[in-house]
Amino acid sequence: NIMILFGPPGAGKGTHGPKIEELLGIPQLSTGDMLRAAVAAKTEVGLKAAAVMKAGGLVSDEIVIGIIRDRISEPDCRFGFILDGFPRTLVQAQALDKMLAEEGACVTKVVELQVPDEVLEERICGRWIHKTSGRSYHVKYAPPKSMKKDGKGNPIPESMKDDETGDALMQRPDDTASALVKRLMGYHSETVPILDHYKPNGVVAVVNANQGMDGVWEEVLQSLKRGG
Numbered sequence: 749n750i751m752i753l754f755g756p757p758g759a760g761k762g763t764h765g766p767k768i769e770e771l772l773g774i775p776q777l778s779t780g781d782m783l784r785a786a787v788a789a790k791t792e793v794g795l796k797a798a799a800v801m802k803a804g805g806l807v808s809d810e811i812v813i814g815i816i817r818d819r820i821s822e823p824d825c826r827f828g829f830i831l832d833g834f835p836r837t838l839v840q841a842q843a844l845d846k847m848l849a850e851e852g853a854c855v856t857k858v859v860e861l862q863v864p865d866e867v868l869e870e871r872i873c874g875r876w877i878h879k880t881s882g883r884s885y886h887v888k889y890a891p892p893k894s895m896k897k898d899g900k901g902n903p904i905p906e907s908m909k910d911d912e913t914g915d916a917l918m919q920r921p922d923d924t925a926s927a928l929v930k931r932l933m934g935y936h937s938e939t940v941p942i943l944d945h946y947k948p949n950g951v952v953a954v955v956n957a958n959q960g961m962d963g964v965w966e967e968v969l970q971s972l973k974r975g976g
């Protein structure tokens with residue numbers, strides 16, 4: 749089982765990835781989460797990636813391919829894994845195919861979360877995340893239990909806490925309207941062409957991600973059952 753969760757920023761990859769992980773018992777690998785951890789730990793990779801990420805650009809193929817190569821060779825990946833945010837360029841897709849082919853494996857499913865660009869700003873700008881787990885919340889669509897609002901109806905930042913740990917939630921530095929424009933441009937020019945790379949294999953399943961989260965999850969479940 750080697751799945752790619754595919755879709756633009758705010759499509760719901762990080763929302764549904766953990767649920768697929770629980771369902772199938774294979775790990776979700778988010779290059780965005782891994783890069784954010786590297787930035788927080790100030791590793792060599794993190795220091796290189798921080799500014800590019802904040803501006804909404806793409807980190808170099810070499811760096812992310814290296815990260816994924818190391819990660820998928822770990823024991824918990826031997827029965828498969830769910831990729832979130834990788835591959836993002838054709839070069840990355842080809843590198844992935846090659847790594848898998850060496851093990852006699854291939855990508856078995858690409859779940860494409862389709863959402864029009866117009867709805868993404870509200871999702872991105874309302875998102876709060878729990879840094880250590882990568883869990884995402886939304887002020888309107890998935891508020892944490894602790895959320896309190898001020899007189900104007902805006903969430904009080906100090907009240908934004910993770911449901912499970914009680915840790916403070918944070919907003920991502922790249923979750924601004926201007927960085928989103930850049931991320932979307934990169935998505936359409938560099939990432940969408942990957943779909944044509946996988947379509948001939950009959951592994952791409954389209955999900956309408958422009959609906960409530962429960963509806964999206966129903967369609968994701970359906971897509972896992974059917975071939976192509």
Ligand code: AP5
Pocket residue numbers: 755756757758759760761762763764779780781783800801802804805806807808809812832833834835836840871872874875876884885886887889890922931957958959960961964
């Ligand atoms: P990454 O972390 O991968 O960000 P992204 O692709 O921009 O995707 P997001 O995490 O923003 O969206 P998501 O689909 O996970 O949305 P979520 O489920 O949280 O990458 C970040 C950066 O790292 C990149 O810009 C790049 O610099 C670098 N990078 C990473 N991988 C790389 C690679 N392979 N190559 C090069 N560079 C790389 O949902 C969003 C919000 O909406 C949440 O608040 C959620 O609660 C809400 N929501 C979700 N679904 C719904 C719904 N159906 N209705 C209403 N609200 C919803």
Ligand code: ZN
Pocket residue numbers: 761762778780
């Ligand atoms: Zn994400």
